[in-house]
Amino acid sequence: MASKSVERLLNVIMTIGSRRRIDRAKLFAVIPDYARATSEQAAERMFERDKAAILELGLPLVTDRDVLDENTVYYRIDAAESGAVLDLSTQEYTVLLAASRAWDDAAAGGAARRVRSKLLSLGHDADPDLLRRTPRGAVESLPVLSPLLEAVTSARSVRFTYRGTQGAPAERFVEPWVVGVHDGHWYVHGWDRDRYAPRLFRASRIESFPVEGPPALEPRPERTELATVLDALQDSDDRARAVLEAAPFKALALRDRAGAPLEATRITLPDLPRPAARRLLLANIRWLELVEPAAWRAEVAEVLANIAVAHEGEGDTSGIAAGAVRTAPRIRTTPTGNDTLSRLISEASYVMSRGEVDLDELSSALGISEKQLITDLQVLFVCGDMGTGWEDFIEAEWEHGVVRVRNAEPLRRALRLSAVEITALLAGLAALEPSAGDTEGIVASARAKLLAGVTEQARSVEPVEPPTRAELAEAASVDEMASRTADRAESILAAVQQAIQADDSAEEAVGSRLTIRYSSVDRPGTSVRRIRPLRIETDGSRSYLLADCELAGAQRRFRLDRIVEILPDDTPQARPDAGEGPSLGGRLDGEVWLRLDPPGQWVAESFGAAEMRDGDDGVLYARLDRPVRAALVDAVLESSGAVEVLSPADLRNTIVTVAQVAGARHTQQ
Structure with a gap:
């Protein structure tokens, strides 16, 4: 009652x-x-x-x-x-x-x-x-979001327990300036009273219910954008426009950044700081080769070689048993x-x-x-x-x-x-x-x-x-290739919406089926599929299309940003080529144990670790249950060596192979 x-x-x-x-x-x-x-x-x-x-x-x-x-x-x-x-x-x-x-x-x-x-x-x-x-x-x-938002609107301070990447939780005393979403995750940016400086906190790492404190004292900036604050974390004086060789229809995120045609094999990225570019490159390294700058190319080759060496042989799992089990915070609402x-x-x-x-x-x-x-x-x-x-x-x-x-x-x-x-x-x-x-x-x-x-x-x-689509279109008008990328996304989304709307009255409504070219993340090449769109779903920063797929004979979820193009209805359906190298399709059976240094602990959060244990010197051990194989391999590579798979052995072998193949492309002259 x-x-x-x-x-x-x-x-x-x-x-x-x-x-x-x-x-x-x-x-x-x-x-x-x-x-x-x-x-x-x-x-x-x-x-x-x-x-x-x-x-x-x-x-x-x-x-x-x-x-x-x-x-x-x-x-x-x-x-x-x-x-x-x-x-x-x-x-x-x-x-x-x-x-x-x-x-x-x-x-x-x-x-x-x-x-x-x-x-x-x-x-x-x-x-x-x-x-x-x-x-x-x-x-x-x-x-934790409601008290943080209320602290901003009332211009008051808050106290909460925060666990940073170094592992140990600590009490923070903060005057929140802005609470917002970036790439599907909540952040709070404000003045840290104990450190006398602005600080950024990821809301998912707050482990206690924020308690309202006294009124804020530090003047709030007139305008604070989370994207700018986050970009500054990876800023560097070493900046350049990286030139890449890429497989057609792959590395789609990179192509979007460059405004490059989907079939292009040569891509030039916009001017980026070295840390940001390296992370972007390594996350897509299975599909590309960095041509220049030469110094960055050598660095990528070195990082890949180190990842391969770290995963050779059996993983050292002794630290798992010795690690202190991290109790999940219970914040009652x-x-x-x-x-x-x-x-x-x-x-x-x-x-x-x-x-x-x-x-x-x-x-x-x-x-x-x-x-x-x-x-x-x-x-x-x-x-x-x-x-x-x-x-x-x-x-x-x-x-x-x-x-x-x-x-x-x-x-x-x-x-x-x-x-x-x-x-x-x-x-x-x-x-x-x-x-x-x-x-x-x-x-x-x-x-x-x-x-x-x-x-x-x-x-x-x-x-x-x-940004709204109008803002995207305006920004893209200065670059013909970027405009092509925006137009492609618009046309695909419009076709999908039209098919969903046409399907509201009958199972086989005219115009409710589409033939798409789809670029999967786990295998080379693309597939051609005839689908009947059912609905669009979003999860954080990603959007998915749930559809009946004729080729699979069942419902499937397709990442919207991986639908390459809408094809004529009479285009034959085709599965992607098997390709060379290890198979990265599907989910891994059973559990995966990771060893994560502080810079790579975002991987445990992104994959929703079922168990975490704290080791020495800020090291974190994390257990993942049945993660998506290709996504995890890419995340390990993206971490630049801050993440090591300890088990199972076959996943370690896969990472060795992928890292060596990608590294070989960057050591050849």
Whole structure:
């Protein structure tokens, strides 16, 4: 059941909202918790907390003083401000609803929990066809985000326990400046009070619930972009435009950076610092050879040789048993009273705007179980206007699987979004945008309305957004090859969206099938496949297409950025050539143990290590369960030797072979 404070708040809202106004003395007399308070001061403190909670919900609670007696205070909910919420079209509401579902609200905390409920209180009906075609986005959901975002909006400091790459957790005292998403991961950038300098923290490495501290003292920069801060970490005076030889249709990320045609065998990267270029090259080294600069070429050859030598023979697993098992942090995010209350109000508003709603429809819309929904309705049933008696309590029914709510007009109003909740929606939109396709304009207009509804202070917490397609096109106009790359991505996404839309009425709808050329990461060459697109999903910075594949005879997920081109319908289907060298397809059976030096510990996070053990000198031992083979091999190479596979032996042999083959290309004259 809901806590007594939730019931009290609901009664206060119903009692104030059911009349034009009510004076403070009458309110204190009819609300049982105030009337039973041990003293008048205790009742005052309780009411002040309740007022703050009601305002946080987004309800326009107004205080008036009697013009004849200033000691008489009245309270009302301002009906004139009922429109002070987002004015959304059905299409904009639909994409925002999809954005709210990008969060795993069980893990993300209060802002993520409340935002979907508040959207439902708007009384809109979503466009079911658009909702089906809107990408299913996902953002990293972490319980520490809400207090970090709230610290930014309130300009306060926070304390938390942070585990850096050196392994040992330590308490940090930080004034957050910006909290945002970059490449699918959350970061907080701000002033570290103990170190007297700006610092960047990855939110997933925060191991305690941030505790609010005193007001911030250090002036906040006028504009801080996470991309700029992250790029500075790999900056170097040694910069150059690397020239590469690459296999056609491979190293797609590099081609995107260079704006190179997909079939081109010679690629020139933009001017990059040496550390950033080396990481990018090694992550794609199976498909390319660095031609120049010569010094960088020699360095790449040396790194690959060292990786091969480190993986020859059996791995030294003695450190695993000696390592201290790292206990996963348990950060509890128990729903607050306001989380529950916003859901209760939204349930009542949603049902009253429709007359009646199926129980399963309402529970699905809110993302809660039917059992929890019935519990909520039982709370509504015992609350109401306390100033008139039981006859004016809320009527809630849910017999026969149909929900009806009556006599709750004060709850039939849209709840305004706070700056933190708007930020949660902006992050969800950022997850949708890379694969928005024909919904791009709707996503853009929904974002504009969110930004218009947030204060100037809240704008500083806006997650770093990927550039819009218009911005990409403008930037690409100075480079013909970059323009070709952007056009290709646009045409593929448009074709996929059109096929999904055409397939909404029949299994074999005309135009719902596509023939694609697909470049897999685990084998040379490309495949030609005939598919029927079903939906687009995003996971962090990556977008996937779920489709029926004729060649496989089953559903398959295709990375959108690896669909090379749309081919004519009569193009014969073909599997990629087997190629030479070890097979990197599929997942590894069983477990993999890694030894990671501090610079390579991002690999354990990226692959969701099932177990981690701390060794000496900041070394980390990590166990991965059935990782994707090709992705792990590429990550080991990308780490420049900071990661060693300890077991199984056949994976070590694979890395030796891959590193030696790639290294040989860089030692030949």
